[in-house]
Amino acid sequence: MIFEEKRVNSRRIYEGAILNVRVDTVTAKKGHAYREIIEHNGAVAAVALTEDDKVIMVRQYRYACDSVVLELPAGKIDKDEKDPQAAMSRELKEETGYSAGRVKYLGCINPSVAYSEEVIHLYLMTGLVPGLQSLDDDEALEVELIPFDEVYRMAAEGELTDAKTIAGIFMAKHQR
Numbered sequence: 001m002i003f004e005e006k007r008v009n010s011r012r013i014y015e016g017a018i019l020n021v022r023v024d025t026v027t028a029k030k031g032h033a034y035r036e037i038i039e040h041n042g043a044v045a046a047v048a049l050t051e052d053d054k055v056i057m058v059r060q061y062r063y064a065c066d067s068v069v070l071e072l073p074a075g076k077i078d079k080d081e082k083d084p085q086a087a088m089s090r091e092l093k094e095e096t097g098y099s100a101g102r103v104k105y106l107g108c109i110n111p112s113v114a115y116s117e118e119v120i121h122l123y124l125m126t127g128l129v130p131g132l133q134s135l136d137d138d139e140a141l142e143v144e145l146i147p148f149d150e151v152y153r154m155a156a157e158g159e160l161t162d163a164k165t166i167a168g169i170f171m172a173k174h175q176r
Contacts, residue, residue: 003029012039018076040118044088045074045164047106047172048098048125055151055169056096056128060141070144070154071162072169074120084121092125094134096143101127106171111163122168124176148172 005026014021020039025032048056055072062069075091077084085103093099106122135141146154154160155169 005033005035008032036115038112038116038118040076040116041079042077042084042118043074043120043164044077044084044091044123045072045120045168046088046092046100046123046125047072047168048092048096048100048128049148049172049176050128050145053148054145055148056092056098057144057146057151057165058095058141059144060139065161067161069162070160071165074164077121085123088121088123088125093131094136095139095141097131097133098125098128099131100125101129104175106168106175109164109167120164120167122164122171124172 005028007024007026009025010022012020012022018040022037022039024035024037026035027033050056057070058073059068059070061067073092073095075087075095077087081087085105089100089103102125104124104126106124108119108121110116111118111120133143151160152169152173155166160166160169
């Protein structure tokens with residue numbers, strides 16, 4: 001039988017704009033233990049496919065890993081947003097200018113199960129109509145259209161490092 005931990009006590013130690021951090025005291029097999037947990041409202045990412053089977057990707061500098069990263073269009077779910085699909089439609093339009101005529105839910109992932117509550121909802125978006133980007137003031141990214149088979153190869157061969165992108169591409173491969 002797997003031992004399930006139960007929260008005994010909790011205290012928030014940080015409140016930020018996109019995440020909070022708390023320390024929980026939990027029951028453990030031999031008494032009590034502490035768990036540092038990131039509270040996050042969730043995020044969305046899309047495999048947006050053009051009619052000629054190209055994936056809309058974004059390339060941007062990511063400060064946390066000090067690297068330029070090629071990834072799927074994605075973003076956080078705002079605190080007032082209840083529908084992840086609406087959040088993804090908003091993010092796709094803002095980041096790439098595209099709107100989708102068809103949306104299919106691929107599933108969700110937990111990117112860091114040991115210390116984060118974050119859930120990322122993944123979508124396959126097709127029937128795309130181009131439009132104008134409306135990036136946030138602090139965003140700087142380049143939009144690239146790459147053939148699906150090439151993006152799949154890049155994910156399979158370790159050329160892509162972003163977990164949500166790899167998961168989304170693999171899920172799309174088997175559900176489209």
